[in-house]
Every structure is written in structure tokens, then in C-alpha cells.
Amino acid sequence: MSAYRGLVQLGLGLWTTLRQIGRGASTVSYPEEALKLPPRWRGRPVLTRDPDGDERCVACQLCSAVCPTRCIELQAGEREDERRYPVSFRINFSRCIYCGFCEEACPTLAIQLLDAFAFSTEHHRDLIYEKEALLIDGTGKHPHYNFYRHAGVALHGKDKGQGSNESPPVNGRSNLP
Amino acid sequence: MTLFLMALGMLLTTVVLLGLAGFLVFAERRVLGLLQNRHGPNRLGPFGIGQALADALKLMSKENFVPAFADPVLYRAAPVLVAFSALASFAVVPLDRGFSWAGDWNIGLLFILAMSSLNAYGVFLGGWASGSKFALLGAVRAVAQLVSYELPLGLALLAVVLLSGSLSLNGIVQAQWMPYIVLQPLGFVIFLIAGVAETHRLPFDLPEAESELVAGFNTEYGGMRFGYFFLGEYLGLTLIAVLAAALYLGGWHGPWLPGWIWMLIKTFAVIFIFFWLRASLPRPRYDQLMALGWKILLPLSLLNLLCTAFAAALWRLG
Numbered sequence: 001m002s003a004y005r006g007l008v009q010l011g012l013g014l015w016t017t018l019r020q021i022g023r024g025a026s027t028v029s030y031p032e033e034a035l036k037l038p039p040r041w042r043g044r045p046v047l048t049r050d051p052d053g054d055e056r057c058v059a060c061q062l063c064s065a066v067c068p069t070r071c072i073e074l075q076a077g078e079r080e081d082e083r084r085y086p087v088s089f090r091i092n093f094s095r096c097i098y099c100g101f102c103e104e105a106c107p108t109l110a111i112q113l114l115d116a117f118a119f120s121t122e123h124h125r126d127l128i129y130e131k132e133a134l135l136i137d138g139t140g141k142h143p144h145y146n147f148y149r150h151a152g153v154a155l156h157g158k159d160k161g162q163g164s165n166e167s168p169p170v171n172g173r174s175n176l177p
Numbered sequence: 178m179t180l181f182l183m184a185l186g187m188l189l190t191t192v193v194l195l196g197l198a199g200f201l202v203f204a205e206r207r208v209l210g211l212l213q214n215r216h217g218p219n220r221l222g223p224f225g226i227g228q229a230l231a232d233a234l235k236l237m238s239k240e241n242f243v244p245a246f247a248d249p250v251l252y253r254a255a256p257v258l259v260a261f262s263a264l265a266s267f268a269v270v271p272l273d274r275g276f277s278w279a280g281d282w283n284i285g286l287l288f289i290l291a292m293s294s295l296n297a298y299g300v301f302l303g304g305w306a307s308g309s310k311f312a313l314l315g316a317v318r319a320v321a322q323l324v325s326y327e328l329p330l331g332l333a334l335l336a337v338v339l340l341s342g343s344l345s346l347n348g349i350v351q352a353q354w355m356p357y358i359v360l361q362p363l364g365f366v367i368f369l370i371a372g373v374a375e376t377h378r379l380p381f382d383l384p385e386a387e388s389e390l391v392a393g394f395n396t397e398y399g400g401m402r403f404g405y406f407f408l409g410e411y412l413g414l415t416l417i418a419v420l421a422a423a424l425y426l427g428g429w430h431g432p433w434l435p436g437w438i439w440m441l442i443k444t445f446a447v448i449f450i451f452f453w454l455r456a457s458l459p460r461p462r463y464d465q466l467m468a469l470g471w472k473i474l475l476p477l478s479l480l481n482l483l484c485t486a487f488a489a490a491l492w493r494l495g
């Protein structure tokens with residue numbers, strides 16, 4: 001009886017592999033065939049711009065602080081209209097582990113892990129990307145978000161409470177009983 | 178002059194056979210890919226066939242290395258023995274009617290069995306001379322396995338000899354007025370299983386079980402010496418397939434096509450079965466392997482032989 005069962009199992013196993021002949025390979029021959037990347041794919045971090053074309057990063061250093069491999073380094077500066085921006089921004093991609101923590105920490109949705117992932121160089125030093133290489137001319141995954149429209153921060157030419165979905169600040173003294 | 182021509186012919190046969198073995202290594206990987214939803218080597222040349230050449234070149238360009246702890250003479254001799262015994266067996270295999278080196282030799286089948294025993298020596302000596310525990314374990318396994326599966330193999334072949342009344346492969350093929358697989362279905366199955374074990378191919382690859390013994394008896398081998406073992410394995414596989422085609426599937430008999438094409442078709446069909454088994458079945462435990470050999474295949478092959486002998490005797494009387 002058990003011998004009979006064993007033979008049936010053997011036959012089933014053989015049939016299972018034979019059936020695969022017509023099914024083609026599930027391998028994707030990558031460089032020739034394009035990959036289908038999932039929407040939340042974590043590729044190389046880039047710096048995005050807001051819908052108005054200004055850079056989003058406000059040089060708050062949060063990404064640099066949260067990065068487990070300490071591969072982000074930046075210097076803060078301030079523009080004439082009082083917007084903060086990174087004077088230099090540097091990511092060492094020979095250390096980055098594509099964990100996405102920087103993206104989660106960023107308050108302005110500036111740093112984002114988009115779909116670029118295939119890059120190789122001969123030397124480690126070529127993997128240190130400067131700001132010019134990191135900054136892209138697009139909004140990335142969040143096409144409509146502009147930090148300064150929501151943040152309630154006063155800027156040159158825009159006072160507190162003048163952004164979208166914002167109401168003007170209340171007068172603290174008038175609320176007194 | 179005749180001698181020179183013969184030597185040339187033999188050289189040609191050897192080259193063709195070695196090329197075939199190299200091609201089989203590649204073909205196996207492609208077939209496995211086909212059966213396992215992947216590609217296999219497909220980069221070099223059409224269908225990736227250049228891979229066979231690249232592998233051969235790689236093996237040939239490696240250093241011929243003898244480990245310090247190995248027995249230098251036997252270590253060198255073993256791979257040659259394996260490849261030689263597999264190659265020599267092909268001398269008695271006919272490709273077509275009257276197209277073979279010694280197909281009419283009246284002890285052809287016996288010669289093949291003798292050569293396969295010699296093959297076992299090669300494997301064992303290789304493992305033993307390596308002076309490493311993995312190689313030794315593989316070699317011990319190989320000897321036990323080859324000895325225990327040679328019995329059912331020989332007994333299954335004996336039934337064929339009984340039917341055909343000849344030990345030469347030409348004689349056996351000529352005697353097949355219908356393929357012997359019809360008269361000897363059990364014998365064919367036993368032959369095939371024992372043949373897989375005899376060439377220590379998966380699922381019976383315990384002598385070289387990668388997951389337990391690194392690479393078994395050829396652990397310490399590299400370069401072309403490893404290549405000889407490899408060629409020996411694939412030549413052995415071809416030999417079993419060609420024997421199955423000649424002894425059970427009717428050899429060169431077949432309608433329309435020329436004989437040698439039939440022979441090749443049948444051989445490659447059996448080789449495909451070998452690849453298919455490899456793609457599908459897991460490796461048994463060692464005691465299961467031995468139990469299968471001694472407790473199932475041996476009694477079955479004895480039974481098969483007895484029944485065949487009985488039927489043959491009745492045939493004679495009637």
C-alpha cells in the first residue's frame with residue numbers, strides 16, 4: 001500500500017516538473033527586459049522640488065540624524081526671502097542601505113527614495129553624490145505638496161496664516177476672560 | 178596504413194564523444210531551466226551553446242594541482258581511469274547496422290559491465306587518494322552504491338541476453354523483432370533505476386551529495402582532473418542511455434528514418450528522462466538507497482529473470 005502511494009507521489013512529482021515546460025521562464029532578463037518596479041520601491045534617495053520649482057529641503061538635518069549609516073551630510077543656509085536651504089548636501093552611496101528612514105523623517109517630503117537603483121562605479125569616491133547630482137527637477141511621489149504653503153512659517157512676502165488651509169493667527173489677548 | 182586510419186578513427190570517436198559530453202552538460206542545464214521555469218545558461222552564442230565551450234576552456238586553463246596530503250600517483254590516475262572506462266565502453270556500442278568498432282564482439286555486454294566496475298575503482302581511488310574525509314566518505318558511499326546496484330543491473334541485462342541469445346550488442350539489437358521494453362517492462366524499469374544509481378546521477382548522487390559532502394569523492398579535485406570526472410559522469414550517463422536504447426528500445430530499428438537517427442532519438446529520449454529525474458526528485462537517505470537496492474530491486478530483478486527464463490523454456494518446448 002505504502003509502495004503504491006510512493007509510486008503515485010513519484011509520478012505526481014514528475015508530472016509537476018514536466019508541466020512547467022510550456023509555461024516559460026519566470027526569470028526577467030534584467031538589462032534587456034525592463035523591470036516592473038512596485039510603486040513603493042526604495043531606490044536611490046534624491047532631493048525633490050516643490051510644485052513651484054523651488055527646492056523643498058529646509059536643511060533641518062533630520063535625515064542626517066536618523067540615517068543609520070550616517071551617510072548624509074549637509075550644511076544649512078538661508079536665502080534672501082528667509083527660506084532655509086542646504087548649501088551643500090552630500091550622500092555617500094557606498095554606505096547607504098536604502099532603508100528609507102531619511103524619507104520618513106523628512107518634514108518637507110524633500111528627500112525621497114525613487115526608482116533609480118542600478119548604478120555602479122569603479123571607485124568608492126565616485127559614489128559620493130553632491131547636491132547637484134541629488135537634486136532633481138521634479139516633485140517625486142508627492143506632486144502637490146509645498147511645505148511653505150502649509151507650515152505657518154512667516155516668509156518674506158508671506159505672513160503667518162496666509163498659506164492654504166490656514167486661518168490667520170488669533171489675538172491671544174482678545175481671548176482673555 | 179589501416180592501423181593509422183583506425184587510430185585516426187578512434188581519435189575522432191573520442192573527440193566526438195567528449196564533445197557530446199560537454200554538450201550534455203550544457204543541455205542538462207537548459208533542460209533543467211525548462212523544467213524549473215528559468216532560463217539556464219543563455220548568454221554565449223545561439224541558445225547559450227557557447228557556454229559548453231567556455232566551461233571546457235575554463236577547466237582546461239586551471240592549474241593542475243595536487244594537494245600535499247593526497248597520494249600523488251593514485252590521485253592523478255583516478256580521473257583518467259574514470260574517463261577511460263566510460264570511453265572504452267562505447268567501443269562495443271553500435272550506432273547503426275554494422276556501424277561500430279566492436280559491436281559484434283561476442284562478450285560486448287560483459288565488457289561494458291567490466292568497464293563499469295573499473296569505473297567504480299576510479300571513483301573509489303579518487304576519493305581515497307584525496308586524503309580528505311569528505312572525499313573518503315563519498316568514495317565509500319560510491320563503492321557500496323555501485324556494488325549493490327551492479328547486481329540488479331546485471332540481472333536485468335541477463336534477462337535481455339536470455340531473450341536474444343547473444344552477448345554482443347549487434348546481436349541483441351538484431352534479435353529484437355519488437356522492442357524488448359514490451360517483453361521486459363519490469364526489466365527496463367530496473368535497468369533505468371540501477372543505471373541512474375550506477376552513474377551516481379541525481380536523485381542517487383549520494384557519492385557526491387553537495388549538501389552533505391561538499392562534492393563527495395571529487396572534493397579535492399580541480400581543473401581538468403575534475404573535468405575528467407565530470408566527463409566520465411556524463412559519458413556514463415550517455416552509455417546507460419545508449420544501452421537502454423539498444424537493449425530495450427529496439428536500437429536502430431524504426432520506420433522511415435535512417436537507423437542512426439533512430440538510435441540518437443532514442444538515446445536522447447532516455448537522457449531526457451535522466452535530466453527530468455534530476456529536476457524532480459529529492460535525494461533519498463543512504464539507508465533508503467541501500468534498502469531500495471537490496472530489498473526491492475534485487476528480488477524484483479531475480480523474479481524478472483526467473484519469469485523470463487521460464488517463459489523462454491516454455492517457448493523452446495512449445
Ligand code: SF4
Nearest residue numbers: 067096097099100102
Ligand atoms: S536610505 Fe537610509 S541609509 Fe540611505 S541615506 Fe536614507 S536613511 Fe541613510
Ligand code: SF4
Nearest residue numbers: 057058060061063106
Ligand atoms: S530631512 Fe528633509 S528637509 Fe530636513 S535636511 Fe533632510 S532632506 Fe532637507
